[in-house]
Amino acid sequence: xxxxxxxxxxxxxxARVSVFDxxxxxxxxxxxxxxxxxxxxxxxxxxxxxxRRSLGALxxxxxxxxxxxxxxxxxxxxxxxxxxxxxxxxxxRGAADRDFLFPPEGTPLSVVSFTQxxxxxxxxxxxxxxxxxxxxxxxxxxxxxxxxxxxAASMCKMAAKKAGKDDAWMxxxxxxxxxxxxxxxxxxxxxxxxxxxxxxxxxxxxxxxVLRLAREARMTLEERAFTVEEAKAADEAFVTSASSxxxxxxxxxxxxxxxxAPGPVAARLREIYIADARASAV
Ligand code: PMP
Numbered sequence: 001x002x003x004x005x006x007x008x009x010x011x012x013x014x015a016r017v018s019v020f021d022x023x024x025x026x027x028x029x030x031x032x033x034x035x036x037x038x039x040x041x042x043x044x045x046x047x048x049x050x051x052r053r054s055l056g057a058l059x060x061x062x063x064x065x066x067x068x069x070x071x072x073x074x075x076x077x078x079x080x081x082x083x084x085x086x087x088x089x090x091x092x093r094g095a096a097d098r099d100f101l102f103p104p105e106g107t108p109l110s111v112v113s114f115t116q117x118x119x120x121x122x123x124x125x126x127x128x129x130x131x132x133x134x135x136x137x138x139x140x141x142x143x144x145x146x147x148x149x150x151x152a153a154s155m156c157k158m159a160a161k162k163a164g165k166d167d168a169w170m171x172x173x174x175x176x177x178x179x180x181x182x183x184x185x186x187x188x189x190x191x192x193x194x195x196x197x198x199x200x201x202x203x204x205x206x207x208x209x210v211l212r213l214a215r216e217a218r219m220t221l222e223e224r225a226f227t228v229e230e231a232k233a234a235d236e237a238f239v240t241s242a243s244s245x246x247x248x249x250x251x252x253x254x255x256x257x258x259x260x261a262p263g264p265v266a267a268r269l270r271e272i273y274i275a276d277a278r279a280s281a282v
Contacts, residue, residue, distance in 0.1 A: 002079045004072050004113040009079065012114070017093035021110055022103070027149035029092030029110070030054040034073060035120055035242045036085050040281030041073055042242065046205040054146045055091060059102070061107040063091055068265040070282075086243055090148060120243060121274060128252030129262040130166035130239075134228050135159055137170035137177045144199050153180040167239070169252070172200065175225040182241035183207040183245070184249075185267045186234035191220040191228075206240040213272045214259075219265070222266070235240050236263030245277070246270035 002011045023029035035042045048066045055062060064072075074085050092110045094160070096103030127226045135156040156168040157180045169184050170177045177195065182203040185194040192214055195211050197203050214221055231237055235258045237249035246269045248262035257263075 001077065001114065003115075004076055004111070005115040006108075006111055008189060009075065015112075017110060017112065020095040020098065021092055022094060022096065023090065023092030023110060023148055025098055026093075026100075028058075029090055030058065030060075030146050031088065031148050032088070033242050033247075034087045035277070036077055036082050036087060036115070036161075037120065037278050037281055039077055039083050040278075041070075041077070041087070042204050042277045042281045043209060044070060044282050046208065047242075050146060050203065050205060051091070057142070057145045058093075060091070060093060060109060063111050069146065071268045072113055076113055080115045080117075082115045082117055084119075084120050085115060087113060087115050089113040092148070099112075099210050104189055108163070118243065120245065123244075123247075125166065125244070126270060127262070129248035131251035132162050132167045132169050132179070133160050133165050133253055134171050134176070135173040137168070140142045142199050143177070143201055144197070144203055146202060156180045156257065169228075169231070171228055174227050175237045176228060176231060177201050179241075182239035182244055182247075184231075185238050185240070186226055186231050187236035187238075187263065188230065188234045191222050192265065193222045193224065193234075195225050196223040204240055206242055206245065209276065210240050210246060210269055210273055213276055214269060217268075217272065223275070232257070234258065236265050238263075238266035240273075243255050246273050 002009050003012050003015045005015045032047045034047045052062055090112045094107045094109050096107050139152040160168040168180050178184050178201045195201055232252050232255050237257045239247050248266040
């Protein structure tokens with residue numbers, strides 16, 4: 001694989017980042033994952049807007065113009081002959097002597113990008129649905145910033161694996177915040193319910209697209225927090241993310257959701273989303 005490191009394309013074996021990189025020492029960095037369908041980038045502009053916002057919230061600026069990020073993404077897709085999968089990009093505050101204070105102004109940010117091939121459309125999880133458990137949300141208070149500080153989510157996902165399940169939904173004060181790496185939804189009383197945007201959750205790019213498409217299809221939406229009890233009693237549940245698109249949830253804490261099989265709302269949204277993503281990819 002060829003990867004991008006600070007302006008250069010190098011074979012992954014030759015790629016190097018400093019041990020003093022603040023991403024490594026402080027998790028002082030942010031990332032984006034752009035999915036690739038048919039060799040094209042899905043919702044690239046949305047991911048760049050969020051990257052700019054995440055950096056801004058941490059007092060960093062875009063290290064290159066959006067057009068350069070686009071060129072880099074396209075170069076990586078071409079050099080690695082990627083048809084389906086993702087491009088991961090990480091921007092950190094760069095390398096400096098270890099200090100809680102930020103490095104002096106002018107310290108260059110680190111930029112790393114790489115591709116990862118994966119089947120996104122034709123996936124057993126999408127056909128069969130996933131089983132999840134609930135876990136306390138022990139993350140920090142700015143989950144809207146897409147930082148590389150992912151240990152809490154990683155531990156929740158490991159807890160799910162140990163329980164023989166696929167993923168976890170995180171819970172705070174009785175309300176579901178989101179999945180370990182996706183936004184969470186339930187369908188109840190004919191409406192699609194997902195948590196409203198705040199500092200408590202990541203503002204999913206797939207979430208924004210799915211809500212827009214659901215509105216265009218005249219489906220009923222409610223953006224509000226929902227409880228674990230509500231989720232367990234719902235007709236359907238599903239998650240969204242750049243790499244999972246729309247994926248049905250068929251079990252929560254050992255209890256079947258609805259009939260225990262993937263539901264029609266999730267199936268329809270997945271189909272509409274993939275068609276739109278393919279048509280608008282760049
Ligand atoms: N929430 C969390 C915590 C995530 O890590 C992700 C995926 N990175 C999402 C939601 C979904 O965001 P997106 O649709 O932009 O991939």
